[in-house]
Amino acid sequence: MSDNSANTPRPRLLVQVRDCLRYRHYSLRTEKAYIYWIKYFIRFSGLRHPQEMGRQELVCFLTHLAVERDVSASTQNQALSALLFLYKTVLEVDLPWLEGFERPKRPAHLPTVLGVAEVERLLAQMQGTTALVARLLYGTGMRVLEALRLRVKDVDFERGLVVVRDGKGNKDRVTMLPRCLEAPLKAHLLAVQAQFQADLATGRAGVALPHALARKYPAAERQWGWQYVFPAAGFSVDPLSGAVRRHHLDPKQLQRAIRKAAQAVALVKPVSPHTLRHSFATHLLQSGGDIRTVQELLGHKDVSTTQIYTHVLDRGGVGAVSPLDRLPQHG
Template sequence: MSDFSEDGTNNALVGKFWHNYVSVLKRFGIPDRSQPWYRKHVQQFIDDHPHIKLREHRPESVTLWLTRLSNNATLPLWQYRQKVDALRLLFRHMLGADWATEFDWTYWSDACQPLDNTHPTVARAYESKSAGAERPGNLLGQRFPADYTRFVAAVRIADLSINTEKSYLGWINRFLRFHNDRGPSACAEPEVASFLEHLAVKRKVTGATQAQALNALVFFFARTLERPLGDIGHFKRPKPHQRVPTVLSRTEVAGILRPLQGQTGLMTRLMYGTGMRVMECARLRVLDLDFDYRKITVHEAKGKKDRVVPMPTSLIEPLKKQIAWVGLKHEGDLQAGFGGVFMPDALARKYPNAARELRWQYLFPASRIGKDPRSGTRRRHHIHPSVIQRAVRDSARKSGITKRVTSHTLRHSFATHLLESGSDIRTVQELLGHSDVTTTMIYTHVLGKGGHGVSSPLDRLDT
């Protein structure tokens, strides 16, 4: 151990050091079976810095060490996270280093989660019409590959999103299983009606879920089997349940954002300040930011639509620092033999060298170099959206907010607070990317404007 000599003179100090560290591990509930691993990670860090005492370390040395580990493809994900946690407990809770409180441990621990091969960013990039047929649970692809190929082709021609494709395929597989794996050619209106009745009566699913199942089957019969459904009996399309969105007050939003720091804090503030969805924020690239006009371009949002949102003035400097940080990370990736970023096939062919340019890099990159789940290429993807979703949820719980809060609640709050401050509803519609203003009108109900702007008669009683 570099901080102590090995000649026996400081054995007592070494023993005390590890005793104190193990005490910290126990205080934070680290299982006994994991404690030797934590000690091993700290020892590795010490051995890799033989000329620096632990109390002399600064964020830069920890960042460089974690960055170097992130390029190791053989290091399991759980072990990488454990190394981060081992250093967090060491520097923040045992040594009490001043910088360790502000260090973005969450980013290094949570943002290393890789994208899987069904993630919307990469799901279609390399997939042929027959790919995925043998995926577990895909009954249509395994038993009826010709129908599956036609289904995928129909979805792609219609330019439906990957999430819609996955949802439709799921309902088609459930439909086939309900009818004991009967072939699609043997099914017609009576089979569809009985399946929908089963969902409503036995499974007691909501009207929106019934409508989704019906949409999937209508598409499948009309566009894949080319046998449009006729009368399906007494079943009627359920009336959609229009829910009032959860909206946070400004005080509640501040309570959620206040403890979130680093990249996670910047992303959550950007989502509330612009109304972006979590995937839209995660997919931002450096070139999407325009500081001169103070705007951010959101590409291929829901419905394959681009839109422009205003850049919050309070985030201009943090965003510039983020770009500078991304530039340093990208330079290190290039020197390590990586540096290429994922690009959709059309852009990759049109701009073959663009993947290694800084402007195309993700604004919020993952903390680890990861293997592309489709091509196998090792590159740095964007941060996984679940990191932000979990951070918002945990922060809301710790803030004592009893409402059901998700990352999307920040978008609802953005729209409501704009209307509260007098913004025109058409402007809010454009900023949110809604096709129809009636979708945006839901926020006027939240505000209690119009005919709903009344006071309760109870408040006027003289009791």
């Protein structure tokens, strides 16, 4: 039997990139971002194959991003990560200079944090499912996608906790479930379960499962515990499998609802769903919470990341009094 493997054409470059990303379980968002930057790099370099290019072309491309497009350091780093993945993992090209390439430094910015009264006004303005998600973000410190990807089985009402699966860095962790959210969450899940049962009756029930669980447990996609706590209102096509099913709530819906509520209560600070996570951490520290506990709840790898919230708590040099306030005519 002859070996025809040598005559089999290799897939196109971007197909190879996609296959390598999916084999390593990168998220769909990362896949889209990496493919975007690799395509951009190839177009910018005159449609030359990356194997024909080297340090000069890469430096020129990153300089273009910084100088002509004026992108942020984080965007530059994302583009560099995409090219590192292309050369090292996909093309398997040994380029020592690329490993040691200096990454752009991200400037340190203090996060936007709402006051307790501002959070109260914001949440009071919201209604429906997006209001429940927003309260959960502020009450648990979860990231937006962590909350939207939450499965029914990972909400533990008895112990008052939420299990966050595959958080940043593909790590699991546990965070608190606010007692005040137990009743509204249970009522919400009753409605979601009724919708799920209706989908089962029409043969359209099913949910995307992480990694290879769909092959290992083929019936799990139709089990109640694996369903999303916050499913989408309608069906959509899964871009990875092509299956038609309910995805989770679109993050854009939450973003729009929070932005609209912030405008309605005249908040002058820029507010996004992530602002609620920042506010959770700051208010927890403000009420006497231990920084190591906050680090664990947020899922930070290093406590130095959590320490930025201690800077938010500082009031003008750790509470020092301004000289102007000491003048009699102003005091």
